[in-house]
Amino acid sequence: MAVEILELAHGTDDLVLIGIQRRGVELAERIAKLIEKDEGTEVPRGALDITLYRDDLETVGPKPVIGETHIPGDLTDKHAVIVDDVLYTGRTVRAALDELADFGRPKRISLCVLVDRGGRELPIQADIVGKSVKTGPDERVDVQVEELDGRDQVDVIR
Amino acid sequence: MNASATLGKDLTGLEHMTPEQIRLILDTAEPFKEVSERPIKKVPALRGKTIVNLFFEASTRTRISFEFAEKRLSADTVNVAATGSSVSKGETLVDTARNLEAMRIDMVVIRHPSSGAAEFLGNRIASNVINAGDGKHEHPTQALLDLLTIRDKHGKIEGLKVCLVGDVLHSRVARSNLWGLTKLGAEVAVCGPWTLLPRGIADLGVKVFGRIEEAIEWADVLNVLRLQLERMEKGFIPSVREYYRVFGVTPERLERSPRPITIMHPGPMNRGVEIDSRVADGPHSVILDQVTNGVAVRMAVLYLLAGGRAELADAAKRGAE
Numbered sequence: 001m002a003v004e005i006l007e008l009a010h011g012t013d014d015l016v017l018i019g020i021q022r023r024g025v026e027l028a029e030r031i032a033k034l035i036e037k038d039e040g041t042e043v044p045r046g047a048l049d050i051t052l053y054r055d056d057l058e059t060v061g062p063k064p065v066i067g068e069t070h071i072p073g074d075l076t077d078k079h080a081v082i083v084d085d086v087l088y089t090g091r092t093v094r095a096a097l098d099e100l101a102d103f104g105r106p107k108r109i110s111l112c113v114l115v116d117r118g119g120r121e122l123p124i125q126a127d128i129v130g131k132s133v134k135t136g137p138d139e140r141v142d143v144q145v146e147e148l149d150g151r152d153q154v155d156v157i158r
Numbered sequence: 159m160n161a162s163a164t165l166g167k168d169l170t171g172l173e174h175m176t177p178e179q180i181r182l183i184l185d186t187a188e189p190f191k192e193v194s195e196r197p198i199k200k201v202p203a204l205r206g207k208t209i210v211n212l213f214f215e216a217s218t219r220t221r222i223s224f225e226f227a228e229k230r231l232s233a234d235t236v237n238v239a240a241t242g243s244s245v246s247k248g249e250t251l252v253d254t255a256r257n258l259e260a261m262r263i264d265m266v267v268i269r270h271p272s273s274g275a276a277e278f279l280g281n282r283i284a285s286n287v288i289n290a291g292d293g294k295h296e297h298p299t300q301a302l303l304d305l306l307t308i309r310d311k312h313g314k315i316e317g318l319k320v321c322l323v324g325d326v327l328h329s330r331v332a333r334s335n336l337w338g339l340t341k342l343g344a345e346v347a348v349c350g351p352w353t354l355l356p357r358g359i360a361d362l363g364v365k366v367f368g369r370i371e372e373a374i375e376w377a378d379v380l381n382v383l384r385l386q387l388e389r390m391e392k393g394f395i396p397s398v399r400e401y402y403r404v405f406g407v408t409p410e411r412l413e414r415s416p417r418p419i420t421i422m423h424p425g426p427m428n429r430g431v432e433i434d435s436r437v438a439d440g441p442h443s444v445i446l447d448q449v450t451n452g453v454a455v456r457m458a459v460l461y462l463l464a465g466g467r468a469e470l471a472d473a474a475k476r477g478a479e
Binding site: 049053065066067069 | 185188
């Protein structure tokens with residue numbers, strides 16, 4: 001996926017990786033390290049918590065724990081790549097797009113996800129997908145990463 | 159972390175809150191600090207909510223702080239002051255609020271000279287009510303921002319020695335601080351002239367110092383209260399100059415402390431009365447950090463109350479993700 005991002009962005013010049021809290025932040029960090037190893041350049045990375053941009057505060061209630069948001073500098077004229085673990089309804093990405101717009105006007109925003117599980121409710125597609133899995137609404141896709149969960153694993157739970 | 163705690167409909171005071179609820183607000187305030195540092199200081203969390211700031215008493219800092227918090231969450235706000243409104247024509251508090259509700263509002267932030275006004279109102283209207291100071295009773299968001307500032311500075315609250323200095327008797331800030339600090343495990347003391355300390359305060363498990371020098375020797379944090387001259391009906395103190403001479407927090411007095419003491423003040427300050435300018439502007443003063451944190455804490459309270467209705471919390475538990 002790191003290689004695909006480099007191809008997509010034509011190198012690391014304007015590239016910024018934006019991980020979505022929480023697993024996306026860890027994945028972005030890993031991709032950044034891989035690029036660093038390959039290219040020898042450090043890629044700026046940020047973290048985004050989209051809780052305050054959700055469209056369902058009314059129905060799910062407030063999320064008590066809101067993660068950190070930090071964006072490395074102005075995003076104007078950068079190529080921002082949003083990194084998340086699972087792409088499902090697309091609502092998280094919709095919120096992330098809105099939130100990024102408040103940090104500048106990137107020349108391009110791409111989406112990179114580890115798992116695309118289908119089931120979109122919005123016209124949103126990923127540019128880079130680790131693995132596509134067809135799942136139903138009664139199933140759950142659980143991504144574990146070593147940094148937070150002690151191991152790397154993807155489970156489909158019915 | 160605190161996933162099970164919710165706040166209920168209103169925030170009227172810290173007296174009846176649990177330590178978990180207080181921590182929930184402080185933890186939720188953390189990410190809101192960052193929102194105020196963004197180039198666009200606004201998130202859409204409370205889009206479409208209408209909030210009325212109902213201020214029956216003069217206020218600059220608290221009213222503006224609430225208004226910033228509301229606007230940075232994208233709520234629509236209306237300010238109502240007692241003067242120049244139907245209140246000055248004799249309308250009762252409940253009638254004023256019911257008329258506002260008839261225009262379909264979601265929340266009321268109220269400051270009122272009568273103790274208990276916020277709770278009284280909260281029990282009579284369906285909107286969320288937030289107490290922005292009621293008489294000599296409580297000022298919960300001020301205490302919450304004080305707690306957040308102490309936690310920022312010292313990394314914890316439990317076990318810290320915090321002394322409230324001065325006019326404790328007239329101070330709703332002091333009352334809310336006493337509740338909040340003791341619930342989170344701080345050691346609390348008060349220091350001031352006997353005429354300005356409530357009777358029986360020692361029975362609450364609070365240390366009492368009659369001399370400022372003793373308080374300075376003991377404390378990690380001094381929260382210096384404003385001498386509320388406007389609330390004093392008769393001679394509580396001989397004169398402000400006398401007060402400064404005996405209880406003023408001065409660099410000379412602080413120098414004798416074995417450790418650096420964090421200096422707080424809820425504002426507005428009477429410089430040269432309860433606090434010396436060199437202390438207020440000194441290296442250990444966190445007075446302006448308190449103001450910054452005030453916006454974040456109020457954003458957290460508004461956010462939690464706006465979506466914090468019990469049935470919504472249940473829906474969240476059922477796993478709407």
